[in-house]
Amino acid sequence: MRDPYSVLGVSQNASDEEVKKAYRELARKYHPDNYQNNPLSDLAEEKMKEINEAYDTITKQRSGGYSRSSGGYGGGYQGNYSSGPSNPIYARARAMINAGDLQGAERLLYEAGQKDGEWYFLSGSIAYRKGWMDEAMRNYSIAVQMDPGNMEYQQALAVMRQGRMGGYQPAGYGSSAQCDPCTTYLCCSCLTPWGGPCC
Amino acid sequence: MFGYVRPMRPELKCKDLDLYQATYCGLCRCLRRRYGLIAPMLLNFDFTFLALLLWEPEERFTPCPGRCHGNPLRKRPMCPDSPALELAADESVVLAWWKLRDSVQDSGLWRGLPARALGWLLKPAYQKAARRCPGFDGTARDSLAELAALEREGCACLDRAADPFARLLQAAAPADGERGRVLGQLLYHLGRWIYLADGQDDLEEDRLAGRYNPVSARYGPDGDKAALALTMDHSLAQMGAALQLGEFGCRGPLLENIVYLGLPMVQGAVLDGSWSRMKKQKIWGKKQ
Numbered sequence: 047m048r049d050p051y052s053v054l055g056v057s058q059n060a061s062d063e064e065v066k067k068a069y070r071e072l073a074r075k076y077h078p079d080n081y082q083n084n085p086l087s088d089l090a091e092e093k094m095k096e097i098n099e100a101y102d103t104i105t106k107q108r109s110g111g112y113s114r115s116s117g118g119y120g121g122g123y124q125g126n127y128s129s130g131p132s133n134p135i136y137a138r139a140r141a142m143i144n145a146g147d148l149q150g151a152e153r154l155l156y157e158a159g160q161k162d163g164e165w166y167f168l169s170g171s172i173a174y175r176k177g178w179m180d181e182a183m184r185n186y187s188i189a190v191q192m193d194p195g196n197m198e199y200q201q202a203l204a205v206m207r208q209g210r211m212g213g214y215q216p217a218g219y220g221s222s223a224q225c226d227p228c229t230t231y232l233c234c235s236c237l238t239p240w241g242g243p244c245c
Numbered sequence: 246m247f248g249y250v251r252p253m254r255p256e257l258k259c260k261d262l263d264l265y266q267a268t269y270c271g272l273c274r275c276l277r278r279r280y281g282l283i284a285p286m287l288l289n290f291d292f293t294f295l296a297l298l299l300w301e302p303e304e305r306f307t308p309c310p311g312r313c314h315g316n317p318l319r320k321r322p323m324c325p326d327s328p329a330l331e332l333a334a335d336e337s338v339v340l341a342w343w344k345l346r347d348s349v350q351d352s353g354l355w356r357g358l359p360a361r362a363l364g365w366l367l368k369p370a371y372q373k374a375a376r377r378c379p380g381f382d383g384t385a386r387d388s389l390a391e392l393a394a395l396e397r398e399g400c401a402c403l404d405r406a407a408d409p410f411a412r413l414l415q416a417a418a419p420a421d422g423e424r425g426r427v428l429g430q431l432l433y434h435l436g437r438w439i440y441l442a443d444g445q446d447d448l449e450e451d452r453l454a455g456r457y458n459p460v461s462a463r464y465g466p467d468g469d470k471a472a473l474a475l476t477m478d479h480s481l482a483q484m485g486a487a488l489q490l491g492e493f494g495c496r497g498p499l500l501e502n503i504v505y506l507g508l509p510m511v512q513g514a515v516l517d518g519s520w521s522r523m524k525k526q527k528i529w530g531k532k533q
Contacts, residue, residue: 075489084483086430089423089490177411177433178404179479180463180472209478213485219505 050100062108069101071217080214082205083174085146133158139168148172163193170202182206249442249515250294250435252499253506254528261499263322266529267308269293271324275334277314278326280370284334285314287341290528291439294503295417296333298428302494336381336417338374342367343385347393384416396457403441403476406459411436424491431487434480438508441477442515445470470516477512484508 051058054068076097081090135158142151151172155165170185183206189199252265272293276284308322324330345367348360375382388409400406414436418428444460448468451458460468484504493500514520 080486080489084486086426086487086490089427090486093490173404176404177430177437177480177483178408179437179483180403180476183476183479206479207475209475209482213482214489215485215505216501219501 048096048100050103053096053100054104065101065104069097072097075214075216077214083171085175133164136164136168143168143171143175146175148175163189163196163199166192167196167199167202179206247439247443248290248524249439249508249511250291250503251507251511251528252502253510256506257502258498261502262529263308264306264496264499265293265297267306267322267324268296268330270311270313270321271308271326271330272296272333273314274311274323275326275330276337279331279334280338280373283366284338284370287337289337292333292337294435294500295336295432296329297496297500298431298493299329299332299418300327300493300496301329302492302496304494306495332378332417335374335377338367338370339378339382339385340413342371342374343389347389350393381416385413388413388416399457399462400459401462403459403463404437406444406462407437407440410440414439427487427491431484431491434483434487438477438480438484438512441473441480442512445473446515446520474512474516481508481512 051060054065054072056064056068060068073094076090076093078087078090078094081087084090135154139151139154139158142148142154151168155169155172158165166185166189170182170189173179173185174182183203186199186203186206189196190203193199252261254262257265269288269290273285273288276288304327307325309325310320311323313319313321342364345360345364349357349364351357352360392406392409395406395409411433415429415433418432419425420429440459444458445468448458448460450456452461452466460473464472481504488500488504511520511523514523
C-alpha cells in the first residue's frame with residue numbers, strides 16, 4: 047500500500063486539521079455524486095477507497111490504535127439501478143448498463159417493443175454513458191413526462207438540468223453558483239462520514 | 246485547426262504560462278524537424294493541449310533555448326522533443342490532411358483549388374505521418390467519411406452528428422490501461438464540444454451557403470443557445486471529471502486552467518458572437 051500521507055498529499059508532520067482538510071477536499075473530488083453513471087466511476091470508486099483507507103490509517107496511528115468508524119462511501123454505485131420490481135427485460139438491461147455493456151443493453155431495449163417511462167429512462171442512461179448528452183436529456187424528459195411520480199427519473203433529469211454547475215471544480219476555479227445549498231446538503235449529508243455538507 | 250482550446254491567460258500562473266509557451270514552441274519545432282518547413286503552419290492551440298495531455302506525468306518541465314521558426318533571430322525556451330510532442334505533431338499532420346481532402350470534395354473545381362494546392366504541398370508529410378501512426382490515420386479517414394455521410398443525409402440528432410469527430414479525437418491517445426480510458430473519455434468530450442462549438446460558430450455562414458449545420462438541424466435555423474450551452478456544459482463536466490482521475494504531474498494546473506476556465510470562456514464567446522474577435526487575440530504578447 048502507498049504511504050497514506052502521500053495519498054492525501056500532506057507531509058508526515060501535518061497537523062490533524064490539515065490532514066482532515068486534505069481528506070475532505072479529496073473526498074469532495076472523488077465523491078460518487080460526481081461520477082454517477084460515468085463510464086469511469088469504477089476508477090473514482092478506487093480512488094475513494096484509497097483515500098478512505100489512508101485517512102483511516104493516519105487517524106488510527108495518531109490516536110494510538112483507535113479507529114474512527116468509517117466506510118461511509120462504499121455503496122454509492124450499487125444502489126444506482128435497483129429500485130422496485132420491474133419488467134425482467136428492464137432488470138437485465140439495468141444489469142448490463144451497470145456492467146458497461148451498452149450495446150447489449152441497447153439491443154435488449156430495441157427488442158422490448160413497448161415504450162414506457164422506464165424504457166425512456168434506460169435509453170437515457172445508455173445515451174449518458176455513451177456521452178450522448180442531448181439524447182440523454184431528451185429521453186429523461188420523456189420518462190418524467192410519462193411517469194411524473196418517479197423520483198429516480200426526476201433526479202436524473204434534475205442532474206442534467208444543472209449542467210456544469212453540478213460537478214466538482216477545484217478550489218479557485220468554481221463559480222459562486224457552484225453549490226445549490228439545499229440539494230447539495232440533502233445529497234451529501236447522508237453520504238459524508240462526518241454527516242455534514244460536502245463543501 | 247480550430248483554436249478553440251486555449252487557456253485563460255489572466256488566471257495562469259507565470260510558470261504555467263512559461264510551460265504553455267514552451268510546449269507550443271516545442272511543438273512548432275517538432276513539426277518543422279519531422280515534416281519540413283511548411284509543417285509549422287499546422288501548429289495550433291488544440292494540439293498543444295493534446296501534447297500536454299499526452300505527456301508522461303513523471304517527466305519534469307525542462308525547457309531549453311531554440312530558434313523561433315517565425316523569427317530565426319530570436320531564441321525562445323522550448324520543450325525538447327518527446328514522444329508526446331512527436332505524437333501530437335504526427336496527428337496534426339494526419340488530421341490536417343484529411344480535413345483538406347474533405348474540403349476538396351465539398352467544393353467545386355475552382356473553389357477547391359487552394360485546398361488542392363495545399364494538399365499537394367502536404368502530401369509527402371502526410372505519407373510520412375500516416376506510416377508513423379497508421380491507427381489514427383485509419384480512424385481519421387473512416388470517421389470523417391462517416392461524418393460526411395451524416396451531413397449528406399442532414400442528420401437531425403446532435404449527438405449522432407458529433408459522434409464521429411468525438412471518436413476521432415478519442416483515438417488521438419493510446420487506448421490502453423487506466424490512463425487510456427481516462428484520456429479517451431476526456432478527448433471524446435473535447436471532440437464533441439469542439440464539434441458543437443464549431444457548429445454554432447458556422448451557423449450564420451452555413452445558412453447563407455445553404456450547407457448542413459448540426460445546430461440548425463437540431464434546434465432550427467436560429468439555433469437555441471440555452472439548450473446548446475447546457476449540452477456543451479455537460480461535456481465540459483465530463484471532461485473535468487475525467488481530468489481529476491488522471492495523473493498529469495506538473496502539467497495538471499495548466500490543464501485545469503484550460504478545462505475549467507479556458508473552454509467555458511471560449512464557449513461563452515462562441516455563443517454571444519464575440520468569438521471572431523477573441524480568435525485573433527494572441528495568448529502572449531509580441532514582446533517578451
